[in-house]
Amino acid sequence: EGRSPRPLKIRRQTVLVNEIKGKPLIIASPNDDITDVAKRLVQNNVNHLPVVDSDNKLLGIVTSWDIANAVAKGENRLKDVMTKKVVIAREDEPVDVIARRIDKHEISGLPIIDKNNRVKGMITAEDISRLMCVRNVEEGV
Amino acid sequence: EGRSPRPLKIRRQTVLVNEIKGKPLIIASPNDDITDVAKRLVQNNVNHLPVVDSDNKLLGIVTSWDIANAVAKGENRLKDVMTKKVVIAREDEPVDVIARRIDKHEISGLPIIDKNNRVKGMITAEDISRLMCVRNVEEGV
Numbered sequence: 056e057g058r059s060p061r062p063l064k065i066r067r068q069t070v071l072v073n074e075i076k077g078k079p080l081i082i083a084s085p086n087d088d089i090t091d092v093a094k095r096l097v098q099n100n101v102n103h104l105p106v107v108d109s110d111n112k113l114l115g116i117v118t119s120w121d122i123a124n125a126v127a128k129g130e131n132r133l134k135d136v137m138t139k140k141v142v143i144a145r146e147d148e149p150v151d152v153i154a155r156r157i158d159k160h161e162i163s164g165l166p167i168i169d170k171n172n173r174v175k176g177m178i179t180a181e182d183i184s185r186l187m188c189v190r191n192v193e194e195g196v
Numbered sequence: 197e198g199r200s201p202r203p204l205k206i207r208r209q210t211v212l213v214n215e216i217k218g219k220p221l222i223i224a225s226p227n228d229d230i231t232d233v234a235k236r237l238v239q240n241n242v243n244h245l246p247v248v249d250s251d252n253k254l255l256g257i258v259t260s261w262d263i264a265n266a267v268a269k270g271e272n273r274l275k276d277v278m279t280k281k282v283v284i285a286r287e288d289e290p291v292d293v294i295a296r297r298i299d300k301h302e303i304s305g306l307p308i309i310d311k312n313n314r315v316k317g318m319i320t321a322e323d324i325s326r327l328m329c330v331r332n333v334e335e336g337v
């Protein structure tokens with residue numbers, strides 16, 4: 056008998072946040088009004104904008120869902136509908152961890168923050184869904 | 197030499213659309229106005245509503261992105277902003293196929309349609325992202 060053989064282990068490579076090809080960074084400022092933010096979302100075909108200061112530090116996030124919320128409540132200013140407590144992703148985190156975070160917080164996108172706390176981009180559930188189909192093709196499933 | 201052994205094959209189970217636990221079905225009607233649709237999205241914490249007739253047959257889809265579009269363009273009626281050519285998912289399709297469809301069309305959710313062409317629910321990029329984290333936990337990755 057002796058030592059049992061090391062179990063065969065299939066290791067999938069961990070994909071990190073900064074390996075995902077996201078869209079170019081589009082931002083909003085807290086003083087923007089809702090109509091301008093809505094136009095920016097539509098023109099860039101995105102659902103999420105990080106709200107940043109002049110130094111590109113994160114102040115909040117606004118999504119098209121927040122625009123719906125502004126319509127529902129009759130608000131006009133971004134300040135009043137943006138989310139200020141933001142769930143973020145770090146550049147060196149594994150994407151699986153982000154998938155769990157999206158699930159846990161029932162959100163659909165997270166700003167990606169670098170070591171200097173500056174906003175680098177967004178990672179969304181669509182990006183992760185896309186990754187799944189790429190992985191399955193590579194694995195031949 | 198002789199026959200080479202069958203290669204060890206790790207088969208991941210294919211998950212089908214109707215095995216996903218989605219949210220309860222919330223719908224919209226083409227005559228709804230934008231403010232009501234916005235309220236329904238916000239109250240139910242969703243981003244997508246299938247637009248159906250009285251027989252639950254699909255007429256279109258409206259998302260919070262379309263609400264942003266309505267704000268950007270000053271439209272008030274759902275009819276004028278909903279998308280009428282809808283990309284759908286069938287109940288017995290594999291989720292991987294849906295992930296590719298989401299990627300291809302740059303959308304984030306598809307209405308699930310049964311054999312009688314009635315709307316059963318929605319499948320979203322968030323659902324697929326969630327599935328990825330469940331699968332990875334099961335596989336111990």
Ligand SMILES: C[S@@+](CC[C@H](N)C(=O)[O-])C[C@H]1O[C@@H](n2cnc3c(N)ncnc32)[C@H](O)[C@@H]1O
Binds near residue numbers: 259261
């Ligand atoms: C092209 S996406 C762009 C924003 C973002 N990528 C997203 O997925 O929401 C926004 C448009 O797609 C439309 N759309 C969403 N789901 C759809 C589907 N299953 N079939 C057709 N159009 C859809 C919406 O009505 C909206 O007008």
